[in-house]
Amino acid sequence: MAKLEAVMAVELQIRGPYPIGEQRLAVNIEGGSLLGIGAFEGKLSGNVIAPSGDVAVVQKTGTLERNVRLTASMEDGSHLQMNYGGRTVPTEEFQRKAAAQEVIKGSEVYFKIQPTFRTESERHAWLNDFIFIGEMEEVVFPSPDIPGWVKYVVYRVL
Numbered sequence: 001m002a003k004l005e006a007v008m009a010v011e012l013q014i015r016g017p018y019p020i021g022e023q024r025l026a027v028n029i030e031g032g033s034l035l036g037i038g039a040f041e042g043k044l045s046g047n048v049i050a051p052s053g054d055v056a057v058v059q060k061t062g063t064l065e066r067n068v069r070l071t072a073s074m075e076d077g078s079h080l081q082m083n084y085g086g087r088t089v090p091t092e093e094f095q096r097k098a099a100a101q102e103v104i105k106g107s108e109v110y111f112k113i114q115p116t117f118r119t120e121s122e123r124h125a126w127l128n129d130f131i132f133i134g135e136m137e138e139v140v141f142p143s144p145d146i147p148g149w150v151k152y153v154v155y156r157v158l
Contacts, residue, residue, distance in 0.1 A: 004155040006038045007132065010082075011151045012048060012070070015142045020055070027054040030147065034072050034080070037153070044124065046072035046080055064088040066113060078121030084134070086113035098141040101148065111136035115154055131157040 012032035017025035029052035036044030052070035059065060066086040074080050089110040090098070097104045113134040117127035134154040142148030 003158040004133070005158055006153055007036065007040050007156050008044055008154045009033075009035045009037050009151065010134070010154055011035075011149065013147055013149050014054075015147045016144060017056070017142075018144060023058045025056045025058065027056065027142070029053050029068070029070050032070075032149075034074075034082070044075075046074040049073050062090050064090070068113075074119070074121060074124060076121055076123045078119055078124065080121070080124060080127070081118040082115050083118075084113040084115035086111070086134070088136075101140055101143065101146060104139050104141075106136045106138065109136075111139070113152060113154075133157060 010032065013030045014027050015030055016027035018027075020026050029048060032048035034044065034046045034048070036042060049071050054066055054068040056067065057065040064087070066084060066088070068082075068084045070082050072080045072082065087110065091109060094104060094109045113136075115132045115134055117124075117132070119125065119127060132154050134152040137151040137153055139150040140148040
């Protein structure tokens with residue numbers, strides 16, 4: 001049986017969505033942070049930089065399919081690319097809160113991600129080698145005029 005190890009907290013400032021087709025929405029990631037937690041506290045930190053963003057596909061069922069690419073400038077001077085897919089399965093309450101830009105907790109909706117990492121950093125090279133999953137802890141959906149944010153915890157699958 002696989003075990004999970006908490007690795008990092010990810011916090012992103014987001015703005016959008018910007019419709020780019022009948023079923024696609026672009027979301028700009030304006031900034032954010034990656035911060036080691038648990039055994040990785042103090043060993044992993046970075047700031048999200050441009051270019052970073054999401055192109056979400058809205059499935060016929062209403063499920064949002066994530067397609068995120070972000071870049072982080074790490075504490076050792078290196079850069080880290082974090083790519084993730086994932087799914088958000090909205091409920092009526094989720095949609096109401098999202099439209100009202102209210103805080104939505106991870107316990108209120110299925111919102112999971114599957115990140116992969118790429119870096120040339122010797123210190124963080126281990127991130128290239130493992131499988132990770134993430135859970136949304138909190139999100140406030142943005143509008144084009146008012147920013148929002150999302151917080152995840154990312155786990156390494158052991």
